[in-house]
Amino acid sequence: MPTISDVARLAGLSRATVSRVINDHPYVSDAKKESVLKAMRELGYIPNSAAQNLRKQKTNIIAVLVPKLTNPFFAYLVESIEAKAAENGLQILICNTKYDKKRELEFLKYLKTKQVDGVIMTSIENSWEVIEAVTWSGPIVLCNEYSIKANVPSVRLNQMQGGYMGTKFLLKQGYTKIGYCWGGILSGLAHDRFFGFEKAMKESGLSINKNWLFENAFDIEDGRRIMHQIARMTEKPNALFTGSDEVAAGIISEAKKMGLKIPDDIAVIGFDDQPIAEVIEPALTTIRQPINDIGTKTMEIMVNLLSNEHYTTEKVYELPLELIVRESS
Amino acid sequence: MPTISDVARLAGLSRATVSRVINDHPYVSDAKKESVLKAMRELGYIPNSAAQNLRKQKTNIIAVLVPKLTNPFFAYLVESIEAKAAENGLQILICNTKYDKKRELEFLKYLKTKQVDGVIMTSIENSWEVIEAVTWSGPIVLCNEYSIKANVPSVRLNQMQGGYMGTKFLLKQGYTKIGYCWGGILSGLAHDRFFGFEKAMKESGLSINKNWLFENAFDIEDGRRIMHQIARMTEKPNALFTGSDEVAAGIISEAKKMGLKIPDDIAVIGFDDQPIAEVIEPALTTIRQPINDIGTKTMEIMVNLLSNEHYTTEKVYELPLELIVRESS
DNA sequence: CTGAAAGCGCTAACAC
DNA sequence: GTGTTAGCGCTTTCAG
Numbered sequence: 001m002p003t004i005s006d007v008a009r010l011a012g013l014s015r016a017t018v019s020r021v022i023n024d025h026p027y028v029s030d031a032k033k034e035s036v037l038k039a040m041r042e043l044g045y046i047p048n049s050a051a052q053n054l055r056k057q058k059t060n061i062i063a064v065l066v067p068k069l070t071n072p073f074f075a076y077l078v079e080s081i082e083a084k085a086a087e088n089g090l091q092i093l094i095c096n097t098k099y100d101k102k103r104e105l106e107f108l109k110y111l112k113t114k115q116v117d118g119v120i121m122t123s124i125e126n127s128w129e130v131i132e133a134v135t136w137s138g139p140i141v142l143c144n145e146y147s148i149k150a151n152v153p154s155v156r157l158n159q160m161q162g163g164y165m166g167t168k169f170l171l172k173q174g175y176t177k178i179g180y181c182w183g184g185i186l187s188g189l190a191h192d193r194f195f196g197f198e199k200a201m202k203e204s205g206l207s208i209n210k211n212w213l214f215e216n217a218f219d220i221e222d223g224r225r226i227m228h229q230i231a232r233m234t235e236k237p238n239a240l241f242t243g244s245d246e247v248a249a250g251i252i253s254e255a256k257k258m259g260l261k262i263p264d265d266i267a268v269i270g271f272d273d274q275p276i277a278e279v280i281e282p283a284l285t286t287i288r289q290p291i292n293d294i295g296t297k298t299m300e301i302m303v304n305l306l307s308n309e310h311y312t313t314e315k316v317y318e319l320p321l322e323l324i325v326r327e328s329s
Numbered sequence: 330m331p332t333i334s335d336v337a338r339l340a341g342l343s344r345a346t347v348s349r350v351i352n353d354h355p356y357v358s359d360a361k362k363e364s365v366l367k368a369m370r371e372l373g374y375i376p377n378s379a380a381q382n383l384r385k386q387k388t389n390i391i392a393v394l395v396p397k398l399t400n401p402f403f404a405y406l407v408e409s410i411e412a413k414a415a416e417n418g419l420q421i422l423i424c425n426t427k428y429d430k431k432r433e434l435e436f437l438k439y440l441k442t443k444q445v446d447g448v449i450m451t452s453i454e455n456s457w458e459v460i461e462a463v464t465w466s467g468p469i470v471l472c473n474e475y476s477i478k479a480n481v482p483s484v485r486l487n488q489m490q491g492g493y494m495g496t497k498f499l500l501k502q503g504y505t506k507i508g509y510c511w512g513g514i515l516s517g518l519a520h521d522r523f524f525g526f527e528k529a530m531k532e533s534g535l536s537i538n539k540n541w542l543f544e545n546a547f548d549i550e551d552g553r554r555i556m557h558q559i560a561r562m563t564e565k566p567n568a569l570f571t572g573s574d575e576v577a578a579g580i581i582s583e584a585k586k587m588g589l590k591i592p593d594d595i596a597v598i599g600f601d602d603q604p605i606a607e608v609i610e611p612a613l614t615t616i617r618q619p620i621n622d623i624g625t626k627t628m629e630i631m632v633n634l635l636s637n638e639h640y641t642t643e644k645v646y647e648l649p650l651e652l653i654v655r656e657s658s
Numbered sequence: 659c660t661g662a663a664a665g666c667g668c669t670a671a672c673a674c
Numbered sequence: 675g676t677g678t679t680a681g682c683g684c685t686t687t688c689a690g
Contacts, residue, residue, distance in 0.1 A: 014660065016661055070405055072401070076399055079398060380668040381669080382682095383667080384669050
């Protein structure tokens with residue numbers, strides 16, 4: 001593997017000059033530039049990035065922490081973040097935390113070890129006190145998830161509106177015995193969404209049945225599990241607000257196996273508007289999240305944070321959600 | 330940000346000794362080790378990885394090239410690769426090629442720039458001649474996809490068997506007018522699978538109808554598009570071998586909208602056995618790929634390649650596929 | 659415009 | 675066991 005010295009020698013120039021052409025520095029005569037380029041080509045030279053990183057004290061890599069890559073929501077979110085990153089000459093490092101505190105902390109350390117220039121968190125596992133400690137090592141931007149205590153920019157969806165809108169719709173359709181599925185950790189996002197649910201219920205003079213609050217609802221399997229729980233209840237909900245299309249899909253699939261009719265026996269409303277929502281039968285009423293917009297906006301903020309030393313931003317960007325009415329409720 | 334020198338100074342020792350405790354080197358007295366640890370804690374010291382990488386000439390990072398992250402098959406594959414990597418103290422860098430030659434090449438360059446120690450390719454966009462050029466910069470392992478010309482280890486599924494098995498099943502069920510959906514690039518994988526399809530057809534004395542070969546079939550939308558194409562045909566296939574569960578889901582969803590009955594009017598067989606296969610109606614007959622096994626095996630080979638300079642391996646690992654019979658055919 | 663020289667932060671011979 | 679020293683490959687003042 002040739003180094004910058006080899007190139008310099010072959011071109012009969014100094015390493016400094018070679019470095020200048022590598023970095024597109026001005027003030028290099030065209031003639032010398034050409035001969036450097038030629039030498040680089042001949043040797044098949046490519047700069048060693050570890051050396052560049054060490055010297056420049058930056059990597060042009062942004063870590064993106066996601067809790068679960070097999071959840072389409074995060075897969076799409078990552079894609080939009082990546083697209084914007086590429087536009088700005090940045091590379092992303094996808095870090096799968098698996099909803100695990102330790103893993104999250106491990107990845108946050110990348111900021112301290114200078115493996116990455118910044119971190120985007122799409123979920124939060126540790127308490128903010130813990131996370132705050134790394135805050136001084138480089139920029140952090142929150143995307144989708146957030147913490148009330150966080151003192152870093154965050155781009156998020158109006159989850160309160162989402163919870164409210166979905167519940168309100170169920171109510172309007174005449175359902176009053178409404179169950180609620182969620183992940184189980186009272187994060188900013190989860191809190192807001194539940195608050196919206198609560199508000200809509202209250203406005204209709206309805207109280208919340210604690211038995212119908214289902215935790216650990218993440219994927220299709222969880223949906224199936226919840227439907228089984230419901231089947232065993234003497235007093236059952238007749239409508240379900242789920243935290244994700246996948247959970248909704250699991251519930252619907254299992255309900256149909258049990259011979260129940262959707263939405264007559266039990267109505268279901270999803271969240272995300274993933275491809276699966278249109279493929280399942282009955283098609284899923286759901287709440288569409290503008291995934292692309294939050295990903296793009298997040299990276300935009302990161303880029304600014306990275307370039308303008310004292311870039312000040314609105315701390316919070318909140319994007320609206322949209323109700324997509326189909327047949328499941 | 331404190332450096333190793335700061336730690337050495339505070340502990341009243343040399344940088345070498347500090348380095349030794351960082352790297353868990355033996356031959357450091359417990360007393361000094363303790364005082365180094367104490368100094369590190371006090372300063373909140375964390376080694377700079379750019380410096381380590383430069384000095385050690387390795388990063389402990391493996392690039393994993395995938396064509397599309399939003400395809401669940403690859404999301405799960407990445408998870409299994411990552412799990413095995415973590416076991417071995419390796420970090421993976423997920424590279425989304427988007428089925429794009431240039432992007433693939435860009436990522437392969439990471440091997441030359443020493444950003445990564447090795448590369449795992451789960452799809453191949455460029456011709457092998459092009460890829461071979463980087464082969465000398467570090468280990469490459471092929472996973473899932475492969476090229477006949479490739480001279481690097483590859484872990485793959487027996488796609489021929491998959492194509493044969495699926496088609497044979499359709500035939501056994503009495504369907505003879507069988508269409509075939511695929512991505513459109515005749516890679517090793519695609520070739521084998523099609524070969525299996527062809528073989529089964531031939532064995533039944535059936536010839537292949539060119540009009541029923543559908544290209545660019547990757548996701549749900551493509552499935553819908555294909556179903557529309559079929560609807561417009563005067564002579565229609567009555568069974569479809571699809572390249573993925575997502576395509577199958579799109580086909581089924583659209584067929585139902587058109588009032589067609591599955592599998593009576595048109596039978597469908599998927600590929601992958603993704604969660605969606607069990608949720609769609611009718612449930613999808615499909616071919617299960619042992620995603621976990623190929624991911625794990627791939628990383629195992631990579632680890633060996635990295636440690637044993639002259640590790641020789643079977644060049645090809647071929648794992649079997651499994652037919653999962655449900656209701657769609 | 660170009661080169662010399664210093665050094666980013668760390669590790670690994672080598673000496674003691 | 676521990677310290678000294680010489681770089682890993684590159685960029686960036688500072689002179690000229």
